Amino acid sequence: MAAPLCVEVEFGGGAELLFDGVKKHQVTLSGQEGPWDIRNLLVWIKKNLLKERPELFIQGDSVRPGILVLINDSDWELLGELDYQLQDQDSILFISTLHGG
Amino acid sequence: MAAPLCVEVEFGGGAELLFDGVKKHQVTLSGQEGPWDIRNLLVWIKKNLLKERPELFIQGDSVRPGILVLINDSDWELLGELDYQLQDQDSILFISTLHGG
Amino acid sequence: PLPPKAALSRGEILRYSRQLLLPELGMRGQLRLAAASVLVVGCGGLGCPLAQYLAAAGVGRLGLVDHDVVETSNLARQVLHGEERAGCAKALSAAASLRRLNSEVEYVPYAQALCPATALELVRRYDVVADCSDNVPTRYLVNDACVLAGRPLVSASALRFEGHLTVYHYGDGPCYRCIFPSPPPAETVTNCSDGGVLGVVPGVLGCLQALEVLKIATGLGPSYSGSLLLFDALGGHFRRVQLRGRRPDCAVCGQRPTVTDLLDYEAFCGSSATDKCRPVRLL
Amino acid sequence: PLPPKAALSRGEILRYSRQLLLPELGMRGQLRLAAASVLVVGCGGLGCPLAQYLAAAGVGRLGLVDHDVVETSNLARQVLHGEERAGCAKALSAAASLRRLNSEVEYVPYAQALCPATALELVRRYDVVADCSDNVPTRYLVNDACVLAGRPLVSASALRFEGHLTVYHYGDGPCYRCIFPSPPPAETVTNCSDGGVLGVVPGVLGCLQALEVLKIATGLGPSYSGSLLLFDALGGHFRRVQLRGRRPDCAVCGQRPTVTDLLDYEAFCGSSATDKCRPVRLL
Numbered sequence: 001m002a003a004p005l006c007v008e009v010e011f012g013g014g015a016e017l018l019f020d021g022v023k024k025h026q027v028t029l030s031g032q033e034g035p036w037d038i039r040n041l042l043v044w045i046k047k048n049l050l051k052e053r054p055e056l057f058i059q060g061d062s063v064r065p066g067i068l069v070l071i072n073d074s075d076w077e078l079l080g081e082l083d084y085q086l087q088d089q090d091s092i093l094f095i096s097t098l099h100g101g
Numbered sequence: 102m103a104a105p106l107c108v109e110v111e112f113g114g115g116a117e118l119l120f121d122g123v124k125k126h127q128v129t130l131s132g133q134e135g136p137w138d139i140r141n142l143l144v145w146i147k148k149n150l151l152k153e154r155p156e157l158f159i160q161g162d163s164v165r166p167g168i169l170v171l172i173n174d175s176d177w178e179l180l181g182e183l184d185y186q187l188q189d190q191d192s193i194l195f196i197s198t199l200h201g202g
Numbered sequence: 203p204l205p206p207k208a209a210l211s212r213g214e215i216l217r218y219s220r221q222l223l224l225p226e227l228g229m230r231g232q233l234r235l236a237a238a239s240v241l242v243v244g245c246g247g248l249g250c251p252l253a254q255y256l257a258a259a260g261v262g263r264l265g266l267v268d269h270d271v272v273e274t275s276n277l278a279r280q281v282l283h284g285e286e287r288a289g290c291a292k293a294l295s296a297a298a299s300l301r302r303l304n305s306e307v308e309y310v311p312y313a314q315a316l317c318p319a320t321a322l323e324l325v326r327r328y329d330v331v332a333d334c335s336d337n338v339p340t341r342y343l344v345n346d347a348c349v350l351a352g353r354p355l356v357s358a359s360a361l362r363f364e365g366h367l368t369v370y371h372y373g374d375g376p377c378y379r380c381i382f383p384s385p386p387p388a389e390t391v392t393n394c395s396d397g398g399v400l401g402v403v404p405g406v407l408g409c410l411q412a413l414e415v416l417k418i419a420t421g422l423g424p425s426y427s428g429s430l431l432l433f434d435a436l437g438g439h440f441r442r443v444q445l446r447g448r449r450p451d452c453a454v455c456g457q458r459p460t461v462t463d464l465l466d467y468e469a470f471c472g473s474s475a476t477d478k479c480r481p482v483r484l485l
Numbered sequence: 486p487l488p489p490k491a492a493l494s495r496g497e498i499l500r501y502s503r504q505l506l507l508p509e510l511g512m513r514g515q516l517r518l519a520a521a522s523v524l525v526v527g528c529g530g531l532g533c534p535l536a537q538y539l540a541a542a543g544v545g546r547l548g549l550v551d552h553d554v555v556e557t558s559n560l561a562r563q564v565l566h567g568e569e570r571a572g573c574a575k576a577l578s579a580a581a582s583l584r585r586l587n588s589e590v591e592y593v594p595y596a597q598a599l600c601p602a603t604a605l606e607l608v609r610r611y612d613v614v615a616d617c618s619d620n621v622p623t624r625y626l627v628n629d630a631c632v633l634a635g636r637p638l639v640s641a642s643a644l645r646f647e648g649h650l651t652v653y654h655y656g657d658g659p660c661y662r663c664i665f666p667s668p669p670p671a672e673t674v675t676n677c678s679d680g681g682v683l684g685v686v687p688g689v690l691g692c693l694q695a696l697e698v699l700k701i702a703t704g705l706g707p708s709y710s711g712s713l714l715l716f717d718a719l720g721g722h723f724r725r726v727q728l729r730g731r732r733p734d735c736a737v738c739g740q741r742p743t744v745t746d747l748l749d750y751e752a753f754c755g756s757s758a759t760d761k762c763r764p765v766r767l768l
């Protein structure tokens with residue numbers, strides 16, 4: 001049984017508009033059987049934070065194309081993507097890419 | 102006898118030109134009788150780092166007017182100015198104010 | 203200050219439509235902006251991009267102060283002036299260029315140096331002041347005039363590859379004298395003619411300065427009151443540092459001010475606000 | 486690419502004197518800049534300030550691509566165009582304004598959309614490309630053309646109060662497809678007409694983008710290859726995040742590329758590069 005975790009979940013680039021316009025969320029993830037990874041976190045976000053139209057944020061078990069995930073300010077691709085195991089006090093940032101000029 | 106300290110000393114805004122153009126200096130301050138404070142650090146900098154024209158950096162026992170001192174990114178005035186006691190791994194930034202437009 | 207504005211014309215609604223769409227700004231913010239006046243002190247490397255974006259955004263009135271005339275060596279950074287403006291007063295050149303971009307803004311060019319005899323009266327006619335000047339006496343003069351007139355001051359500066367930005371005298375925040383009670387020795391002051399500058403560095407800073415002005419004028423509030431932004435263009439680094447609060451013993455904004463009228467700032471600083479033939483300085 | 490330049494004229498030395506004073510740039514950097522050519526894709530909110538500072542700094546040749554014409558609703562951020570340019574092609578309007586600022590630069594306006602049939606040939610004529618476009622198909626098209634032609638790509642974007650900046654396909658750094666292998670669903674894409682934008686936000690980003698172009702063109706090297714700058718104008722926050730490196734399995738810059746020619750990017754993205762009457766989108 002893993003201990004509960006506190007993480008900061010942030011949204012930007014417009015992704016926050018799916019979360020009532022709130023950019024920063026302090027999130028407590030309760031202790032559970034296995035460790036918390038990004039895959040679980042996405043399920044948790046969909047259930048607990050997403051206010052509308054989940055298909056604009058989640059696609060399958062990952063984020064939709066055009067959303068970049070940053071774990072402690074580093075591209076999640078460097079850290080195992082969905083399999084990254086969350087640590088206490090991690091900061092997870094979901095940025096919707098901008099295309100405007 | 103206080104333990105030796107490692108601090109980062111940085112110069113900017115043109116103050117680095119008195120230090121061979123080097124902006125960042127990793128500095129080890131040896132153990133000494135009393136604690137290291139900014140007053141001592143200035144004496145140390147004058148003796149060990151300053152390459153030319155100390156009067157453009159130091160005036161009396163302080164920095165000359167127009168140089169702003171930041172301790173871990175906070176104005177030294179909030180932290181006791183010359184009397185601030187250095188901690189290991191502190192970052193001390195000396196910024197010469199710019200006036201160009 | 204201008205009278206409040208009740209509504210936008212159809213042309214204005216079209217022109218500002220992309221800003222009106224922003225819920226944080228919207229019609230309310232745009233109307234505040236249209237009723238706001240901004241004094242730009244210096245139409246050089248900072249003043250050009252700043253005035254450009256303030257005019258484009260639809261500020262009501264822009265005062266443009268500069269005693270200088272356009273020279274070829276200005277054109278690598280002072281983007282409102284063109285080649286055919288060589289020899290023209292910068293304040294007039296800036297106003298002419300801005301009018302092409304947005305003729306609905308009122309432009310008031312002052313082709314003269316800001317001087318202690320008139321600065322206070324001038325600053326009182328505006329809601330927000332942007333210090334885009336290039337010398338120490340003017341920076342103290344603008345600061346003291348803003349404190350005495352009760353106006354917020356958005357200040358930026360740039361030299362070589364570096365730039366600084368902060369907001370003075372806003373809310374409980376410090377003024378320039380709170381941070382720098384004494385002027386620097388004249389021999390330590392470098393200007394752009396001596397030290398050089400990459401033109402786009404004041405470009406970045408002037409845009410950020412315009413953003414702070416716009417946030418103050420629309421009621422969103424500034425981000426850099428009581429903190430200072432340091433920009434290092436070579437490394438692409440931005441760094442925000444925390445400044446002290448207002449000093450109770452500040453000579454101009456403190457509890458018992460000793461500066462209650464504008465002074466002779468050239469004497470105070472030991473340097474000139476307009477002389478361009480200063481000796482080469484080291485720093 | 487332009488031929489190397491051996492020396493500056495007396496007029497150029499005067500014009501660029503403040504940059505020539507910078508030891509990191511100097512005569513060597515200025516000559517490299519004078520021999521450099523930059524393709525600006527999009528003459529809107531980003532392209533205007535970018536082209537302005539590249540022209541002012543003395544880049545040798547500036548290509549200016551935009552299929553669009555100037556409208557009143559552009560003027561709150563597209564500062565190179567003026568009121569009297571309404572209805573003119575943006576590429577021509579930009580070139581005309583830039584010529585007033587610096588007639589020594591060669592301007593090549595292309596008043597047409599960048600399209601797959603000609604983009605590769607066009608990009609090959611320039612040393613550095615700046616993506617100042619406003620839609621997804623063009624961003625993939627510019628990226629693929631830069632990778633296939635072997636050119637560094639300085640990319641910025643802005644919407645509402647936010648902006649992003651990075652450098653693609655420079656050294657070992659990733660390309661746009663390395664980061665975004667699949668295009669976003671069309672219904673998640675917001676442009677400035679739908680979402681709004683504060684004009685000075687693309688102003689800040691366009692200036693920073695120009696700075697990256699200048700550092701590449703003068704040999705100083707970029708600061709944002711492999712990292713991404715996030716700017717939040719409401720909070721005044723800058724944040725640099727670390728991106729992945731070049732992906733060995735990238736479809737265009739990887740070890741076994743499947744994209745070896747330019748494609749139909751509108752079909753790939755399911756959206757149009759030029760249609761301005763897209764339905765309102767949420768994100």
Ligand SMILES: [Zn+2]
Nearest residue numbers: 377380452455
């Ligand atoms: Zn004060």
Ligand SMILES: [Zn+2]
Nearest residue numbers: 660663735738
């Ligand atoms: Zn790639």
